[in-house]
Amino acid sequence: MKTPFFLTAVSQDWDEHNLSVAQETLIEANNATVLRTDKIKDPLYDTPNHPNIRGYMRWVMVQKHFELAAQNKLKGISPVWITLGGVSVLELHGDHTIVTPCHLLKENGVPNETTYRRDLRIQNEVCPLLFPELNEGSHDSSDNRLRILLVHGGKDGVFAYLRAYTDPDDNSVYRNLSDNLMLMPTMLPSIDYEPVDEPEVGLNDAGQQKESGENQA
Secondary structure, three states: OOOOHHHHHHHHHOOHHHHHHHHHHHHHHHHHHHHHOOOOOOHHHOOOOHHHHHHHHHHHHHHHHHHHHHHHOOOOOEEEEEEEOOEEEEEEEOOOEEEEEEEEOOOOOOOOOOHHHHHHHHHHHOOOOOOOOOOOOOOOOHHHOEEEEEEEEOOOOOEEEEEEEOOOOOOOOEEEOOOOHHHOOOOOOOOOOOOOOOOOOOOOHHHHHHHHHOOOO
């Protein structure tokens, strides 16, 4: 069976080497999170808000570790920070794809809805890589790159997938573009891996208005 063109394009940016680096980076970011939010070593963290603190720290650590990985280990991938009215999000830019890390509690969970993520789904709806039959007149430009979420996390089992979300009105519709990175034979999670709760990160009304105005959201 012929491999769909969009999977071929994805694999050009995210080959076996880069997928291996992504898996390694997630493990390093998780370990860095646990180290920096250890409530046994620092009792000041021992509050009912500890899961939220650890979740937010993981969000920070994942983005920073992927920025460093893109600078030193990932081949053909550039780190780009996007400002969204008060917070910044890391995008990993390749020739055919733009990848954003996203933490989920469950493997089939739905990403929190934001204007930014909805705009990604709108862009994928007209992406010629995913729907060439519907977008034959599209010009070749950076705007045609496939927008992907690197979903990762899990309380019941560690997972990480490249996923393309394609329905602007339904953020539960997606296509998996990779197998579970964390279960690839040569890339098993370290014994120190500890799942971390998802942070609750949002924008205030002013930030959301700015975000929408910049058409970044």
